[in-house]
Amino acid sequence: MDARVRELPLRDFSRYIDARPQDGVLRIHLDLFRDPELFELEMRYIYERSWVFVGHAAQIPQPNDFITGVVGRTPIILQRGGDGQVRAFINHCSHRGATVATTQAGNARRHKCPYHGWMFDSTGKCLQVTDEALGGYTDAFRRLSHDLPQVARLEEYRGFFFASLNPDVMPLREYLGDAAVFMDSWIDQSPDGLEVVRGDANFTYGGNWKMVFENCLDIYHAKTLHASFGTMVMNRVKRQGADENRSVDLNNFISAEAEVSYYIFPKGHGGMWLRGAGKREDRPSYAMWQEMAARVGEDKADMMVSGRVVAIFPNILLVESATFQMRLIRPVAVDKTEVYAFCLAPKGEPAAARALRIRQYEDFFSATGVATPDDTTVYERVQQGDQARSIEWNQGYHRGLALLRDGPDEAARRIGIEPLHSISGNIGIQGEAVYLGVYQGWLEQMQRGQAQLAGVQA
Ligand code: FES
Numbered sequence: 001m002d003a004r005v006r007e008l009p010l011r012d013f014s015r016y017i018d019a020r021p022q023d024g025v026l027r028i029h030l031d032l033f034r035d036p037e038l039f040e041l042e043m044r045y046i047y048e049r050s051w052v053f054v055g056h057a058a059q060i061p062q063p064n065d066f067i068t069g070v071v072g073r074t075p076i077i078l079q080r081g082g083d084g085q086v087r088a089f090i091n092h093c094s095h096r097g098a099t100v101a102t103t104q105a106g107n108a109r110r111h112k113c114p115y116h117g118w119m120f121d122s123t124g125k126c127l128q129v130t131d132e133a134l135g136g137y138t139d140a141f142r143r144l145s146h147d148l149p150q151v152a153r154l155e156e157y158r159g160f161f162f163a164s165l166n167p168d169v170m171p172l173r174e175y176l177g178d179a180a181v182f183m184d185s186w187i188d189q190s191p192d193g194l195e196v197v198r199g200d201a202n203f204t205y206g207g208n209w210k211m212v213f214e215n216c217l218d219i220y221h222a223k224t225l226h227a228s229f230g231t232m233v234m235n236r237v238k239r240q241g242a243d244e245n246r247s248v249d250l251n252n253f254i255s256a257e258a259e260v261s262y263y264i265f266p267k268g269h270g271g272m273w274l275r276g277a278g279k280r281e282d283r284p285s286y287a288m289w290q291e292m293a294a295r296v297g298e299d300k301a302d303m304m305v306s307g308r309v310v311a312i313f314p315n316i317l318l319v320e321s322a323t324f325q326m327r328l329i330r331p332v333a334v335d336k337t338e339v340y341a342f343c344l345a346p347k348g349e350p351a352a353a354r355a356l357r358i359r360q361y362e363d364f365f366s367a368t369g370v371a372t373p374d375d376t377t378v379y380e381r382v383q384q385g386d387q388a389r390s391i392e393w394n395q396g397y398h399r400g401l402a403l404l405r406d407g408p409d410e411a412a413r414r415i416g417i418e419p420l421h422s423i424s425g426n427i428g429i430q431g432e433a434v435y436l437g438v439y440q441g442w443l444e445q446m447q448r449g450q451a452q453l454a455g456v457q458a
């Protein structure tokens with residue numbers, strides 16, 4: 001046991017998750033959203049022990065392209081070296097600790113530390129200790145590596161890079177499990193994979209990181225919180241006619257004909273797949289439906305033009321509601337979260353489809369969008385409401401719990417996935433019970449992290 005971690009407060013994390021589906025109960029303790037010490041433990045036991053999404057290959061397509069980010073609290077640089085290989089190293093100058101890359105993204109053959117000028121190449125190797133010859137350095141100093149340390153593990157799943165500070169973390173593919181099939185449903189839209197449409201929109205909200213994770217799997221709020229979007233689309237239909245309006249109609253999302261499946265995967269990942277909701281032709285990817293169906297089969301091609309979400313615990317969301325967005329979650333404090341949002345698109349999609357994609361993205365998600373500000377504002381309201389310390393539990397995880405069943409449903413079998421549990425039926429179920437898996441994943445990782453770091457049996 002590391003003497004420094006012996007002082008950590010030991011906790012029985014199971015008392016925060018009241019998951020008794022057999023008794024019809026699913027409750028998550030509000031301290032998960034408001035206790036700063038629990039946030040600290042989440043950083044240590046989840047974000048700094050498990051896999052964390054750090055970026056997509058399409059964000060760094062050229063040699064020497066880089067992006068900066070964090071794994072837990074550790075600042076990192078994800079860079080494609082001059083040799084074309086992608087590496088993750090710690091953004092911490094070995095001299096006195098300044099971050100050597102200070103922008104969110106860029107292209108640099110070298111990083112010059114802004115403090116005293118030590119220089120590092122695009123693989124993290126130290127090229128120069130400023131004025132070393134004059135410095136009166138000792139042999140002990142010269143024997144030190146001055147390079148930027150590599151992050152312990154970096155693995156890629158089809159363009160999606162994940163990093164871990166834990167050298168003993170399980171293989172990424174095993175961590176993703178069948179949630180990867182949802183990722184494939186975007187990646188395989190084009191034989192050439194995905195690209196990032198230029199531009200990104202980042203925002204910070206005054207709430208816990210799990211609020212945006214929960215929200216992406218939540219259709220229940222669309223009718224109420226996004227009523228303004230629904231009204232906007234309705235007005236367009238009135239003005240332009242239903243055939244001309246190409247916005248994805250959220251009113252259709254909650255129409256009686258739609259069916260929905262929620263899937264609970266191991267490790268805290270959750271999926272949602274809407275079928276028969278809205279017009280498939282309104283999805284930009286529908287322009288490629290025939291080619292996709294010939295290549296991957298009709299069931300998977302149908303999935304590719306459906307509303308769907310996959311939330312990969314703990315920090316990446318792929319959301320196709322009104323259009324497709326990738327979000328990277330960066331927790332800052334128990335009540336402060338940054339979200340980095342990207343418009344991804346299949347490479348080589350027809351120009352008209354790309355234009356439609358961008359217009360739909362602007363409508364709903366982007367800085368100009370009608371939905372994101374509503375979601376962000378409501379997280380802050382929840383954070384405020386959850387400060388009521390006399391209240392320990394919310395009731396909001398019960399919808400669909402009576403429909404929870406073990407294993408795959410019919411739709412899951414068609415695409416060859418084996419979730420732990422499925423919840424499916426008419427869209428009206430808007431199944432909140434999918435959070436069962438999210439918080440079981442949370443609990444497992446917290447218990448395992450504590451067991452490994454503090455030498456306590458889970
Ligand atoms: S802190 Fe980087 S050169 Fe001094």
Ligand SMILES: [Fe+2]
Binds near residue numbers: 221225226371375
């Ligand atoms: Fe929303």
